Amino acid sequence: MPLDGKIKLKAEHLCKIYFSSKGDMDAVEDISLEVKENEFLVILGPGQCGKSVFLNMLCGLEEPTNGKIYRDGTEIHGTDEKISMVFQRMAIMPWKNSMQNVEMGPKYHGVNKNVRRQSGMRFLEMVGLKGFEGSYPRQLSGGMKQRVGIARAYNADAEILLMDEPFGALDAQTRYQMQDEILRIWEKDRRTILFVTNNIEEAIYLGDRIVLLSKRPAVVKEIYDLSHLPRPRDNVSRSFMEMRKEITDAMDLGLE
Amino acid sequence: MCRRGKRRLAGGWHGFGKACALPKSNKRKAAQKDGVQKMKKKLLALFMALVMVSGVMAGCGSPKEAEGEAASAQTEGEGQTENKQAEDGQEADEDEPKELTKVTLSAQPALHSLGIYVALDKGWFEEEGLDVDVLTYIAGAPQLEAVASDSWSVGVMGIAAGVTGLVSYDLTCLGFSFWDYSSQKLYVRPDSEIALAGQGQVEGYEGIYGTPELYKGKTILCTKGSLGHLQLLATLDALGLKEDDVNIVHMEIAAAYQAFLAGEGDAVCLWSTFSADGEGEGLIPASSCEAAKLFVPSVILASDKALADEETTQKIMNVIFRGTMWVNENREEAAQYYYDLCIDEGVTCTEEYALSYVQESDAPTVEEYKAMFEGDEFSANLEMAMKYYIACGTYSEADMDKVMNGFDGTMLMNAIEFYEENYAE
């Protein structure tokens, strides 16, 4: 899929420092980034590098110390209703069942109940949870809970989906399944996805492009274009392996 | 499938399941039965042991004194032990120290018990060879509870508690010390209908204010089980009303008085300092013991244990009577004793009140004492009190017999004789 579309989301010199009398913490030094419409952009970085903080800034949960964010060309501050987030764990309210969780976004915006239900059902089906609308989170497996989270983000009418290591808490098997799932969902209903991970294979498997971040405080180290790799990705093909090697070297995994 | 099954099993091994874990064997069923049997045996053994232990512990009975102190300490701080040693204890012509019999009495910070405290202070108990402890109680209920655990042998209290003692605690009444009816009054506010209606409208009871109609449905704050309550019952009887015709709210007297001043209730039963205070505030005594013709005495009660030792109990009675007569004849000094006693026990009192109360209270003369017991006047009092209680359902007719048979004035008569021989002028 050709990726020259308009710029959906733009981050300009985003910076985040946590000030404190006991000593400041620089989380994100300077990240500038352009996300194209409907692309699957992966943000890859070592642990603790500040990628979650970066995502939080985009979504409005944290205020940038410096820098600007643009969506569709206009500057935004704080939370934006077109941007939704899928969290790594504990993002599903345990006291609501699947349908109620998925309905959350529209509910807060005062959407009519029937309309909510309908769209909620649609997305639950899309993520493969038909029949589980009335189940409570305690009755769902880890993978299923994440799917509810994704359905909720979709249902919130977001055009941009931020995903903060959404499969990090799952076991390996489920993780692989979910990777295929997210791609399938994305194929079905194209939206712009910003996907954060620390797993190189996952990054290459999923992304159109990979933004490689440095260690904390984060800056953009390198951007990789993966359009030469065909979808569905074959993780044992030569081109895959070469990409992997390139990125691994660049990640500089030695201890400094 | 198998995995799920394993999980369930794991759950079952919690807690007791684990303690009684059954060995996996082919003879499982037999082993199971065995396990349950063993469990039953263990449990049975455990609580036989429990029972035995509690029996042993309770049976390791503490001597009367320790029990008494423990029991009195438990009665919500309403009992205190006074152990006033008299200065000079011996008779002049005895050269060897007399062996003193240990005795515990109970009393209240009221006029009827004053004789005991005076006697204690003046060493009269020691003269008779008695080493006396006095437990002081502000109310009859804890005082009676204490006798149930053998804390005291002879005690003085009001007739209301006394009747309870005869019915429920199997005590015997040996006599009485003072009239107990002064200052027991039923108060209303000066602007109430009852006060405004004035006295003299009830035939035979001209001291009572108002008419029966005015009392119906009124809310009366009263400490049930006290003499104030009995006075109220007598008043109602005089008015031809029943307890159900009014709304009696049970409150402790200090709280009742406060509440009444704050505007609660239509009438309140007060006594001693509260009465004096109330009249100072302008409250009107709509009725009283005198107005309702309830001339009751206090009572002296003795436990079975005390009666078993007649000699000692007689000596106690002698001294109590002597002390009581002293109070009768030395009102001013007695007032000082009364004041000191109240202050010690935390009862509100002023010196002026103590003086007026002690001086104005009726006390029987020696002749009047004799008359009470030679005629049936004393038992008539008990009967009257019981009548009121039976009318309102507190006690039954069967209890009446208990009360009537529960008193024996012989020791008091002996005490009077003893007094006349040795101390009367």
Added chain:
Amino acid sequence: MEQMIRESKKREALGRMKKESIRNLCLGIVGIAGLLLLWDMVARFGIIPKNLIVSPWEVVKTLAIKMSDTKPEGSLLLAHITSSLIVALSGYALALLIGIPLGLLMGWYKAIDRLIGPVFEVLRPVPPIAWIPFTIIFLGIGLEAKAVIIFLSAFIPCLINSYSGIKLTNQVYVNVAATCGASRWETFCRVGIPSAMPMVFAGMRISLGNAWSTLVAAEMLAANKGLGYMILMGRTYGRVDLIMSGMVMIGILGIIFNAVFDRVERFVLRWRVTR
């Protein structure tokens, strides 16, 4: 696994589970029976003096008699129970209505916490009975005054548990609500309160116990009906059977309350992960 073997294994497993639950039930019964037996023996053999204790059978008899006899304190058992229930539940309801919202608000909004917290800490240690003189002056001697005494002892666990419960709200849930565009107040209502519910219920349970056990103290204030009153009269007239009947009745009602509360809790919190 072969079907036959599977079924026989299943039967064994179910049988074992049933035995275990029967065993647990028996243990419970044995415990209570043991207590009753101990009590009976202590009363019967006079280990505690006869005027201060009465056997369990006497208690049953007295309760039966009191159902239709107003003597000696002037009311039927049912009237006493009703009166006590009204007093206790009024105080309890008041505690819930004030304690829970206050605790939740204090836990969520720092300003409210700073405002009310210190006042609360100063008043907390005062025992409810100490408030009796005040309540008499300001509220009289009726239901209001007694309900307030009970309220004072019951609302503290409610408040503290609600406070702690909402403070423990998972930040992720708050974030989720924020990304959905919820205001702080909306987040409080839709995320904070539901998330705090388990602890709120724990507080409610403790409060229920407190309310019930303060009943006797509250009725000491002024009463002419009620289980506490019945106990007081028992004491005044030397009727130990009344005292113990009152105690047993209070205990039984307490158990019933607890069971009902359990049911309600299990329903409202059915989403909770149980182990």
